[in-house]
Amino acid sequence: MKKLINKPEDVVREALAGMAAVHADLINVDIEQQIIVRRDAPIKNKVGVISGGGSGHEPMHGGYVGYGMLDAACPGAVFTSPVPDQMLAATRAVNGGAGVLHIVKNYTGDVMNFEMAAELAAAEDIEVVSVVTNDDVAVQDSLYTAGRRGVGVTVLLEKIVGALAETGAPLAQVAELARQVNNQGRSMGMALTSCTVPAAGKPTFELGEDEMEIGIGIHGEPGRRRAKLATAAEITETLTNPIVDDLRLKAGEQVLAMVNGMGGTPLIELYIVFNELERILKGKSISITRSLVGNYITSLEMAGCSITLVRLNDEFVKYWDAPVHTPALRWGR
Amino acid sequence: MKKLINKPEDVVREALAGMAAVHADLINVDIEQQIIVRRDAPIKNKVGVISGGGSGHEPMHGGYVGYGMLDAACPGAVFTSPVPDQMLAATRAVNGGAGVLHIVKNYTGDVMNFEMAAELAAAEDIEVVSVVTNDDVAVQDSLYTAGRRGVGVTVLLEKIVGALAETGAPLAQVAELARQVNNQGRSMGMALTSCTVPAAGKPTFELGEDEMEIGIGIHGEPGRRRAKLATAAEITETLTNPIVDDLRLKAGEQVLAMVNGMGGTPLIELYIVFNELERILKGKSISITRSLVGNYITSLEMAGCSITLVRLNDEFVKYWDAPVHTPALRWGR
Structure with a gap:
């Protein structure tokens, strides 16, 4: 450890x-x-x-x-x-x-x-x-x-x-x-690696060198499925679409978007994910008008990210700002 | 990768x-x-x-x-x-x-x-x-x-x-x-893990499961020595003492202290290192009057930390604030 x-x-x-x-x-x-x-x-x-x-x-x-x-x-x-x-x-x-x-x-x-x-x-x-x-x-x-x-x-x-x-x-x-x-608001996350709880001394779960976990929880709880590693574009799509569907986001709407690192992912990668997220939402005519990119809700040293979208209204914007x-x-x- | x-x-x-x-x-x-x-x-x-x-x-x-x-x-x-x-x-x-x-x-x-x-x-x-x-x-x-x-x-x-x-x-x-x-100002860093440059596709260097690199550079350049894993208290002491000696910090002086994460280290660990740093400096009657804890100068997903101390004077404090x-x-x- x-x-x-x-x-x-x-x-x-x-x-x-x-x-x-x-x-x-x-x-x-x-x-x-x-x-x-x-x-x-x-x-x-x-x-x-x-x-x-x-x-x-x-x-x-x-x-x-x-x-x-x-x-x-x-x-x-x-x-x-x-x-x-x-x-x-x-x-x-x-x-x-x-x-x-x-x-x-x-x-x-x-x-x-x-x-x-x-x-x-x-x-x-x-x-x-x-x-x-x-x-x-x-x-x-x-x-x-x-x-x-x-x-x-x-x-x-x-x-x-x-x-x-x-x-x-x-x-x-x-x-x-x-x-x-x-x-x-809705969120979904994914992990490239596990994390180790200090008292346990060993990783919470095992992931192969070419695997990732989609839909992970913040304690390393199993997600939707284990999958082969994919590109940032594919991963961002996999996380974003269920959020957009569940929120029933429509063209013309505005969101607050958070791209969150799980603790072990460098900022340079989170910016790449944000770039993909913006591209995907732009394709649906949804505007990101407020955003947050960094480590905000982490799982120790886990590598991975989560995406959160909140549908904005004037009141939310006022209190966010x-x-x-x-x-x-x-x-x- | x-x-x-x-x-x-x-x-x-x-x-x-x-x-x-x-x-x-x-x-x-x-x-x-x-x-x-x-x-x-x-x-x-x-x-x-x-x-x-x-x-x-x-x-x-x-x-x-x-x-x-x-x-x-x-x-x-x-x-x-x-x-x-x-x-x-x-x-x-x-x-x-x-x-x-x-x-x-x-x-x-x-x-x-x-x-x-x-x-x-x-x-x-x-x-x-x-x-x-x-x-x-x-x-x-x-x-x-x-x-x-x-x-x-x-x-x-x-x-x-x-x-x-x-x-x-x-x-x-x-x-x-x-x-x-x-x-x-003086700094010193250490790594628990290596990092992988995307174009290289493999870790810059290898570290055993029970090893760390003391005095690492921000590109994974070799440091002073490879050592067996140690506690946060020991690691912080190993990084802090050469800085204090080189700066000739004396009892009664004040410093700006940064505990910096290398990219893959969770914040909870950086706070533990800061706690040790404060204890060590207090033992030398040196006061941390300004501080910064987080990922500020990183090496991709490398796990580890660096410590920087700057001897403060009124001008530095004014412009820092x-x-x-x-x-x-x-x-x-």
């Missing part, structure tokens, strides 16, 4: 310590409890927005804590859901009296634990609404999930919804916008 | 096309000539700042073109110097009448070609000053270089010097600041 780590059991704790040191201007990190909280939380009368999930997907979610996006994130062990106590602590920490939105990726463990945390928070009279993301068109059910998995749209949703929350909008409105973004200042996304301030 | 590409010979052209599409608000890309120019160039009476080098190190340098950093970048083929004609075209495109600074990493091909471009520009009455970066403490001479290689400090220098150029400072002053940053708006670095606007 070739990793820049010390002991596997210390990976999350030490990475959080590093993150706390690098981004001390933006976040407070409770390393023992594993929660990352915006420095100025709780903000009075502002809806608190939190998310969480297994570690190993950095910069998600901790990298999105800050002005205009998340108020807190709770990372679990690598590829393992955080526990309800963490989520409850994060909920308390960001409750400014206007309630708290839980953004939950649709993985069985995450959903169950966030539900429990919401109940515990309710018992303390903190109003919580949960929105579950389920944008992965690759498979209906999978190893860790009933229904579609929540993947790339989560990042884009956190940005858009975080901007609305920053305006002081009420919880019901913030939650409704989250549901709308999820409804208008609004200022954000987090460790991983920053513009407008 | 597992890559998200089409034909190896189209990699740079297609990646540039993708980059142009993603960042059309910031840059103009001449895909045939392979130059990336700031949209508002040339800026009258502002020193033009350009850099260039082989592709495969993204986001360097094209990702640093924009307000407060570079005015243009010329990417060569993968791991291959751009040609003088490209550099001359970039120099012309950014010449606003106040002259042009060439920032050149110390690799034999880059130095030779930038020298030729400067002569051609001089023949057109464009004043050019070149500053060569040579911050890599790992080896004195290497496969592609006489003297020390120019690596991570180049990124930090481009940010600091670009901010000064933005104020309208004259060429001599901009060049002098570039020399000062280079003098105060100044607004920047490029594809890869953005703050303050």
